[in-house]
Amino acid sequence: MRKYRALTEAEIIQLENQDCRAESWENVLVAIDFRPDYIWHVRFSGRVCLGVFHDEFLLPGGMSKHSGLSYVTLHNVTVGDNCCIESVKNYIANYIIGERTFIANIDILLVEGKTAFGNGTEVAVLNETGGREVLIYDRLSAHQAYIMALYRHRPLLIEKMKEVIYAYTDSISSETGTIGKDVIIMNSGSIKNVRIGDNCKIEGAGRLNNGSINSNAVDPVSIGYGVICDDFIISSGSCIEDGTMISRCFVGQACRMGHNYSASDSLFFSNCQEENGEACSVFAGPFTVTHHKSTLLIAGMFSFMNAGSGSNQSNHMYKLGPIHQGVVERGAKTTSDSYILWPARIGAFSLVMGRHVNHPDTSDLPFSYLIEDKSTTYLFPGINLRSVGTIRDAQKWPKRDLRKDPDRLDQINYNLLSPYTIQKMMKGRSILKDLERVSGETSEIYSYQSAKIKKTALQKGIALYETAIHKFLGNSVIKRLENIYFHDDGEIRERLRPDVSIGIGEWVDISGLIAPKSEIDRLMKDIETGKLREVGQIQNRFVEMHANYYSYEWTWAYQKMLGFYNLQAETITAADIVSIVHCWKKAVIGLDKMIYEDARKEFSLSSMTGFGADGSKEEQVSDFEQVRGVFERNPFVMEVLRHIEVKNELGDELIARLGNLL
DSSP states (O other): OOOEEEOOHHHHHHHHHTTOEESOGGGEEEETTOOOTTEEEEEEESSEEEOOOOOEEEOTTSOEEEOEEEEEEEEEEEEOTTOEEEEESSOEEEEEEOTTOEEEEEEEEEOOSSBOTTTTOEEOOSOTTSSSOEEOOTTOOHHHHHHHHHOTTOHHHHHHHHHHHHHHHHHHOBSSEEEOTTOEEEEEEEEEEEEEOTTOEEESOSEEEEEEEOOOSSSOOEEOTTOEEEEEEEOTTOEEOTTOEEEEEEEOTTOEEESSOEEEEEEEOTTOEEESSEEESOEEOTTOEEOOTTOEEESEEESSOEEOTTOEEEOOOSSSOSOOOEEEOTTOEEOTTOEEESSEEEOTTOEEESEEOSOOBOTTSOSOEEEEETTEEEEETTGGGGOHHHHHHHHHHHHTOOOOOSSOSSOOOOOSSOHHHHHHHHHHHHHHHHHHHHHOTTOSEEEETTEEEEHHHHHHHHHHHHHHHHHHHHHHHHHHHTTOOOSSHHHHHHHHSOSOSTTOSOEEEETTEEEEHHHHHHHHHHHHTTSOOSHHHHHHHHHHHHHTHHHHHHHHHHHHHHHHTTOOTTTOOHHHHHHHHHHHHHHHHHHHHHHHHHHHGGGSGGGGTTOSTTSOHHHHHHHHHHHHOOGGGOHHHHHHHHHHHHHHHHHHHHHHHTGGGO
């Protein structure tokens, strides 16, 4: 702990000559090697501790400014070494300010009474009228919030989770706020009951009230002009700027919010990008993106989602109030001017086009198109599996993970095909076959939930789901057997046997974390029984599940492989594996060729409309190629072709390794 001393008589005289005043100079303590040369027009109140002022700040434009204090009133404040604090219109009260912090031209900065700095704030997510409140706090993950919001049918669980969070909240509550090292706060208004981490930059904020800005040196937070935040938590690496207004919100790691975005009672987890539009009671899982002024997200749960211009939902049917909610599962997209009347549930990696008012539930038919025609929802199952956009999205998400903080709150699984989506495809395949069987092969239109499925779409859906299942199971088998030479079928069986028993049964997507439901149930039971009593213990369990994903995945895939290919664990042979690999090659190459053809549409003559202004067809093509490039040399197209080649070689290599056993 730092040692301070009292001011000398000479130092007091010098400070008074520099127009400084104090209620009691005895309550102003200073560092051992303190010098008062750079302290002017300062009022001291309560207990104030000052560090040294030796260094200079180099400001944008090449200007330098010496550390020191001027035109500021300090009440119960500790100022670290080499800070520069000037032109505070009102005062700074009840703060500990870290080293090398620069504060200039602000209105007021204070802590009033005991506060938890936004921790423990209730956010009425999903249901505007309440009932699914999530308590936000510094260490909140998307997965913990998911359980707290959706598992209300386990009241003991919710009670215990609240106890854990309140214990953390009590531990960090204080009557004194902290501002970290190397912080910049400039040209801002009122900052009240806000805790600010290291290297944070706040420039031009309008009002910050009751919150925590969890910036750090590895991944700083930036708050820009016109921003207003009330009752909030902002995590490391996030940037909030350009008039954004949030109230009762949690902002996760590496989020971007700007261009007058407004949100209330909402949760935004890792890598969300929110601009121009608005959100109310939204659970925005990782990579929820909306860029358009006319887009409203309300009372919904989303993740890996891209909301088109004018996308809208309604949680109010003008009866009992705004009580309805919806779920758009991971990877879904909404087109421009789409609309969904809640309650509804949209399956993973689906595309929503048009207005849907009949409460569709397509959760068991992922990778689908939902297209409205004359107020009827038409469903095209599995069609998004062959979309170039779906594959491009799956590739871009890991690349767009902007988190630099090694302490990651959200455990994000990027896999397009996983036990979570494949189990749905298996169920969807059965649903479609049952529809065909019950309605008869002569039917041209099939009804499912509140949607219609055309015969051709149903048959394509069955085929696409089967193709994806072959691809996933083949991927799993090849990965399990890679780089091993086998002497007999017994060695193959031994290698195929799972390492762990965990993974059998249903899998869930807990807002970015894909895990066996059995493990989530075990976690919840351990919270209920008091085995997990601290926020860190719960977080560690999510980290463990994520780290063990591939072990759990193989346990699940192994059981499904036996059933899907009608095999017995005790009698599997090299010939069976080779048969699976042949099915896998056909599936992978078939899907890649469909994706290749889908990409080709972007280079068709109709796509060249608007190119080659005032010119001939030849100039139109030339202009298009100058801007968009040639199809064959498009990076994504070349990657698809490489993928076909690599997968061919991978399958052939395993078949060759097993050749001596055939």
